[in-house]
Amino acid sequence: MTPSLSSSLENGPHRLCVLGGGVLGGQIAWHSAFKGKSVIVYDIDDTALERCRASHDHYAGIYQADVGAKPEAIAATRARLAYTSDLAEAVADAELVIEAVPEDPEIKRQLYRTLSPLLSPETLVATNSSTLLPADFADDSGRPERYCALHFANLVWIMNVA
Template sequence: MSRLDKVTVLGSGVLGGQIAWHSAFKGKTVTVYDIAPDAIERCRAAHGQYAAIYLSDVGADNADIAATREHLTYSTDPAAAVAQADLVIEAVPEFPEVKSAVYKEMAGLLPPATLVVTNSSTLLPRDFASATGRPEKFCALHFSTSLWAMNFAEIMAHPGTAAQTLTEVTEFAVEIGMLPIPVRKEHNGYVFNTWLVPFLNAAQTLVTNGIARPEDVDRTFLFTGAKFGPLGMMDMIGMKTAHDVLSHWGRESGDAQMSANVDYIKTNFLDRGRLGLQTGSGYYDYPDPAYRRPGFLDVPDISVVPDLVSLIAPTEGN
């Protein structure tokens, strides 16, 4: 049994909010911290959505939801947010300079025994270890979106991580119902995002370049038996996170197509306030996205053939 009972989540975005809600559901005392009051309010609203999901999909009852809410507090005061924390989970935007600034701000505020983990999607813990001021008490603990269903957590050390830190963090993951995935070497993207980022980028490329409609991209994937396709998955991850990850790696790799995909996401989603599941709209509208409706994968009536043909560009020479 770990000693990590009081948890502070830095960042109230999609995944930060999910980590906070689920940890509270599992009995941890959780504080959600964000610099922006409006972000905290969006997180509170998202927690209302999660309550409904946990009642319908996770087997929770009304008493469980009430207890979860009792375990949650929200704060825009950094000192108060971490004053009693046993564990701090960093889930701020996927930009190195932003994460480093948060760690440096928190370093002087944390109790001596507090452990710190990063939920970074693609960055390495070694990049931030010194900024935490406690490198031996720092590692990566990466969650997946929709973590109540995709309940795994990737654990990755940097060269200075203490074995006791890894033990306690892994115990914490088990206590909140996660399957620990040990990452044996530091690796950008861990296990999950090593294949997920190129997968989502490829799907977005098909839309950005006008090759296929979003729903048709997802249809081709849903035939594998999945519950949602790559663009539905982007809604769950959150358009801001998808934008930030692709933006960083587009710059790092000099990938012009990835950068074009970033521009598409900004113009069509961020600038329009369609941030994904968190705001009720992204590629799909929630709580009733098209891909969950009966008939999404059915063979259509022959009457729609002219509409489909109108979408098909004529081949060269025809």
């Protein structure tokens, strides 16, 4: 049985969904899994997900060379990652959803409107947007009180800053 979100969030979110497996979304997903989080990457189709998986293969080598990750840590990271193009499946158990889709206001608004009814009332939603004002999307999220900005720096393994 899955614990309630309230009790599981006492120690921080452990089940994440990253919406968008592009450059930064892929890095966020890999690094979060490397740090012990269970992560589902959502993207719009299998082609986008394959690109994300290929990036994750590349990050495995970078983490071994630059971060000093052992093969066991890479295997554990891979085991904590899942990929889907089914939005409802992606967010079903998420405690934290991190949106990292293209910096297009209409894409973000539509995604939030579709996403909102699929989430538990307690799920936190964060945008990784770097060029748009998060406040412009708070109402579209359907949960302005549980919506925030959480921007990760590119090359997250070097710039481990959010």
